[in-house]
Amino acid sequence: MQVRHLMTTDYVQIQKDGTAREVLEQFLSKRQDLACIMDNGNFIGIVTKYALYRLLLKSHSIDTNIHDVMIREVVTVNENESVYFARELLLKEQVGHAVVVNSKGQVTGVMAKSDLIRGLTIETNNLVHRLKTLMNHLQESVLSVDLDLKVTSINASALDYLELKEDEITDKKITGCFPDLANDLNQCIHTEKSRLKRIKLASKTAIASFTPIKEWNSITGAMVVLKDVTAYETVAKELETTKRMEKILDSALKLAYDGVVITDHSGKVTKVNQGFLALYGFQSQDEVIGRPIDSVAPEFPSKKTVHSNEPFEGQLMDINGNKAILTQMPIIQNGKRIGEIFKVLYQQLEVWKDLFRHMEKLENEISYYRSELSKVSYQNDSFAQIISKSKRIDTLKKEAYIAAQTFSNVLITGESGTGKELFADAIHQTSGRPGAFVKVNCAAIPENLLESEFFGYAEGAFTGAKKGGKPGKFELADCGTLFLDEIGDMPLSLQAKLLRVLQEREFEQIGDIKTRKVDVRIVAATNKDLQQFIQEGKFREDLYYRIHVIHLRIPPLRERPEDIPLLCSFFLEKFKSRIPKTISGLTREAIEKLQAYEWPGNVRQLENVLERAFHFTSGKWMEAEHIILEPTATVFxxxxxxxxxxxxxxxxxxxxxxxxxxxxxxxxxxxxxxxxxxxxxxxxxxxxxxxxxxxxxxxxxxxxxxxxxxxx
The missing domain is CATH 1.10.10.60 (Homeodomain-like)
Structure with missing residues (x-):
């Protein structure tokens, strides 16, 4: 607990020319016995109750100035220090009060001994509560007794294990309930030594650890920790059950109509049924067991599935002249893959054709509804178009949402392809501004046309000017948002004019003398280091601070690799909406390859790489070999x-x-x-x-x- 949680903030403040009367009135009003003396808002000392008594005894006048009894050497403590630090400070300085200040040295309150005692009491109660909570959440059963073998504490696990209620045993002798525990606890107290033994409690078996409790170097009781080991005694029975289950599995494989083969974590065959042997022309299991699945069934896509914990379903293939459908399911134990089960359907496939057509129809309907749901989601939440599960992006979305509710200008920085325009558009959509969202790429417009693009021109302003003139971007964005992309590439001459518009909220068209008022919110973006540009004289410092009111930095894709699988799914659905293909997703190896890459072009580059791979993928899964990545290292x-x-x-x-x-x-x-x-x-x-x-x-x-x- 910090000092600021305990201090008195409604403290007595007296100016340096104050009188004893004023101090007494404040003491009585606020029931305090210390006053802070201020001089034009600056803290210069204190006056205590006892110093005031001495002043009154000496001067015999209640209107005497307090200057002579003011204490200038004052004990102060920072408001962020702990109560323990404050306690040591008061003991060291031998004072009953301390003035509390902040990091700037300004007085924020006063702390007395009573405040400190209250804080220490709260801390002690919190500690007791935490210790009790900790004991109640231990899996082991814990019970303690005093020298008379009366139960002083027992945790929830012990109550459950001993099948008791707390009021049935607390403050009662343990002798009558559990004599075995009582004898060992009593012996532990008298010998002052710990002991460990196996005991039986009703139908349960436990390992009991008895330990004496010492306080101030004296034995005050003992405690016992019970570890239930009843479950371990059933291990032999479970092993026998496992053997029976293995026999049942062998019988089930024999009765299976289609081919089934099971492999271990390294891809070696451990079990196989007669249907699989018949499909591949093997005479017995001995020809298959222990061999890699690659050598037994080269058609199986084991290289793709061996590192994946996802099921692989429904691939149509040709095996020994038979049309077959392969499905694969990983065997997971404790979160780890310990093997695979392959099932081959190759008999009477004609029966399945109608089912496949129906499934294809359902998949198309699901895809349609998913697309419609996404559209509704984007309409309700403008930031939903930013695909991410990164905590950094989530925090950035929240900051952008807050920024959208303000009237302040926003500067978005980040490398090319990180999605700066998406954030700018979402900020405008969320802001509720009725005007338009107008985008300007400062790097794409020729320098001699920038001024007319921004401010427009009047009729006859120059040769070739349109009849009636042309409105500029500021006029088009009135009551809306003007997005200045690549603002770091804006010429210095235009920066000065832009600064004037931001300051005065007015401008003049080229060739016009009429001043136009505008209400435009600026959202700027750049992948340049503007502070470096300021040092080099390429960017105006005053303009930088005008647009740098709220700063949002979008992290590059390489700093959030957890977003890559989500982005891959999004882009894959986007491509499939244009060109229907039966691509289910990316393999684990493909995802790992993408996550290991540096992505200098960020999300935009990822989309281009996936689009190329999408066109060259002919199977159901996009594999690592389809992903073509350019080297990122610079060659010297x-x-x-x-x-x-x-x-x-x-x-x-x-x-x-x-x-x-x-x-x-x-x-x-x-x-x-x-x-x-x-x-x-x-x-x-x-x-x-x-x-x-x-x-x-x-x-x-x-x-x-x-x-x-x-x-x-």
Whole structure:
């Protein structure tokens, strides 16, 4: 508990020219015996009740100035300190009060001994409550007794284990209820030694740990902890049951009409039925048991399923001239995959055709309703279009929602492709502003046209001007939101004019003398470092602080890999709505490949990669081989030799593509650090990555400063 939770905030304040009368009146009014003396709002000392008594005895006048008895050397304590710190401080200084101040040294209250005692009492009660709660939540049964063997405490587990109610045993001797426990507890008290033994309580068996309780170096009682081991005595019976279940499983496999094969975690066959043997032409189980499923049934997609905990269902294939449907279900135990069950349907498949058609119809209907539900969701929640389950993005959405309710300008920063425009659009939709959402890409408009695009022009303003003139973006966005994308690329000349509009909320069209008033909310976005631009003279500092009222930074995709599976599902459904394909999803290996990539182009790049893979996927699952990723490492030249030659020079064997990418990336890190003289911030800017990403890669490749950035 902190001091600010205990202090008296309604404390006595007296100006330095105050009198004893004023202090007494405040003491009586607020029932306090300490006053803080202030001078023009500044705290300069205190006057205590006893100092006031001495002043009255000395001067015999109640209107005497308090200046002579003011104490300037005052004991103060920060409002964020704990009550224990405050207690030690008062004891050390031997005072009964302390003035409470904040981090700026301003008085926020007064704390007396009574406040401190109240706080310590609350802390003690909380501690007792926590200890009692902890004991009640222990799985083991705990019971304690005093020297007379009266029960002093018992937890919920013990009450349940002993089948008692608390009032049936608390403050009563344990001798009559459980004599075995009573004898051992009594012996523990007299010998002052712990003991461990196995005991029987009714129909239960427990391991009992008896321990003496000491307080102030004296034995005050004993406690026993009971661990129920009844369940362990049934292990032998369970093993026997397991054997019977295995025999039942063997009998079920024999009766199965279609082919069934079971493998272990490494993909080796452990059980197989007659239907499977007949399909593949084997004579006995001995020809199959213990062999990898790849060699027994090469048609099975085991490489894809061996690392997956998801079921694999309904793939049509040809096996030994027979049309067959393969389904696979992983066997999960304690959250881990311990094997698979493969089932092959290959007899009388014609019966299933009508069922398959019906299932396909249902899938199409589900897809339609899912799409309609998403549309309704987007209408109700503008931020629903931002697909993520990252806690950082969730927090960012909440901050953006709060920002949308204000009238302040918003600056959104983040790398290209992170979704800055989506956030800007959601802020406008949520804001309730009646005007339009007008977008301007400051990097895409020629510099000589920017002013007319922003402010418009009057008729005849220049040669070629439209008759009647043309409204600018500010006029179009009146009562709405103007989204300035890539604001870091805006010329300095236009920055000054934009600043005037933001300050005065008015502008003039080119060639016009009429001043137009506007109510426009600015949402700006950039992937540039505007503070660096300010230092380089490329961006106005006053404009920066105008648009930097509320700052939202969107993290890059590489910092939230947990979003990749969700984004993949979203984009896959989006592609399937344009070109119907029977792709169920991505395999585990494909997802892991995507999550291991750096994504310099972020979500936009992910969508492009998935779109390419979507077109080249012919099966039901998008596999890792369909995912084509560009290397992210920067290639440096050293003299006339390329990085590849530099890396491979001391290698006895050539590197594969993945090794070459890793080594190239490591070489690029070392080159950047060398150029930056070991400065991590400069090295990150050279590589075009964030500082946190740089540290992750340094840890990944074990690059340390002691090595002078040599490849280890």
């Amino acid at each position: 030249e050293s003299g006339n030799a390329s990085v590849t030659n530099a890396i491979s020079a001391n290698r006895s064997q050539p590197l594969n593509r993945k090794q070459l990418i890793n080594e190239t990336e490591k070489y690029a890190l070392i080159q950047a650090l060398s150029k930056a003289g070991g400065n991590r911030t400069k090295a990150a800017k050279i590589l075009g990555i964030s500082r946190s990403t740089l540290y992750q890669k340094l840890n990944k490749y074990q690059i340390k400063e002691e090595t002078q950035f040599k490849i280890e």
